[in-house]
Amino acid sequence: MNLTLKIWRQPDAATPGAMHTYEVSDISPDMSFLEMLDVLNEELQARDEEPIAFDSDCREGICGMCGLMINGDAHGPEVTTTCQLHMRSFSDGETITIEPWRATAFPVIKDLCVDRRALDRMIAAGGYISVNTGAAPDAHATPVPKDKADRAFDVATCIGCGACVAACPNGSASLFLGAKVTHLGELPQGQAERDSRVVNMVSQHDHEGFGGCTNIGQCTAACPKEIPLDVISQLNKDLRTAIRHGH
Numbered sequence: 467m468n469l470t471l472k473i474w475r476q477p478d479a480a481t482p483g484a485m486h487t488y489e490v491s492d493i494s495p496d497m498s499f500l501e502m503l504d505v506l507n508e509e510l511q512a513r514d515e516e517p518i519a520f521d522s523d524c525r526e527g528i529c530g531m532c533g534l535m536i537n538g539d540a541h542g543p544e545v546t547t548t549c550q551l552h553m554r555s556f557s558d559g560e561t562i563t564i565e566p567w568r569a570t571a572f573p574v575i576k577d578l579c580v581d582r583r584a585l586d587r588m589i590a591a592g593g594y595i596s597v598n599t600g601a602a603p604d605a606h607a608t609p610v611p612k613d614k615a616d617r618a619f620d621v622a623t624c625i626g627c628g629a630c631v632a633a634c635p636n637g638s639a640s641l642f643l644g645a646k647v648t649h650l651g652e653l654p655q656g657q658a659e660r661d662s663r664v665v666n667m668v669s670q671h672d673h674e675g676f677g678g679c680t681n682i683g684q685c686t687a688a689c690p691k692e693i694p695l696d697v698i699s700q701l702n703k704d705l706r707t708a709i710r711h712g713h
């Protein structure tokens with residue numbers, strides 16, 4: 467495949483960025499999107515040009531490090547992570563636009579890399595759970611209804627990639643937050659700090675500059691782990707309950 471790439475280049479957050487055009491050729495449809503960018507970077511380095519900065523780690527769809535806006539879609543045209551997207555999803559001769567996540571709470575570090583530590587600070591604001599869960603065999607001593615165990619497991623698959631924020635016109639992290647709050651809120655061990663956890667996480671969310679949810683739904687459409695929109699209903703319900711309890 468031969469492709470034209472329009473890629474956002476920006477030296478740092480304080481310097482304005484711009485789109486730059488590159489041509490790549492002999493790209494295999496079986497390459498991942500990041501492998502295609504590796505090919506471009508090798509060519510740039512061979513020409514003594516600055517390679518394009520982008521994030522990745524596992525390249526297996528599990529760590530949440532990768533994330534690009536590809537032709538205006540977070541993680542591109544498929545329901546998957548950028549690292550698991552393959553070039554067969556594109557056509558020979560296509561022009562592909564590649565940009566970083568754009569959100570107030572995710573400042574650009576360089577080129578396609580953004581600072582997503584605001585997500586970590588929200589997790590930290592949620593705090594520890596005080597329940598002693600014991601050793602592995604003790605897990606069986608606390609029965610968890612099957613439907614609650616399944617729900618907790620499903621939402622625990624959130625990898626913290628931030629695509630939901632990038633896809634949201636409000637730059638809201640409500641889907642991420644809803645996944646985290648629902649995960650622990652479904653389990654008996656998560657009950658002790660349930661009220662304080664949701665209040666502190668929502669407060670940190672707003673402090674970081676994420677926007678509010680207006681039920682648009684682009685977050686769940688972009689989510690590579692298919693976290694459902696109703697975790698945001700659960701988030702709002704838990705917050706109302708905590709406030710009623712005097713938090």
Ligand code: SF4
Nearest residue numbers: 624625627628630689
């Ligand atoms: S909810 Fe989905 S899109 Fe948002 S951070 Fe988690 S895995 Fe990524």
Ligand code: FES
Nearest residue numbers: 523525530532549
């Ligand atoms: S590099 Fe780990 S999920 Fe993409």
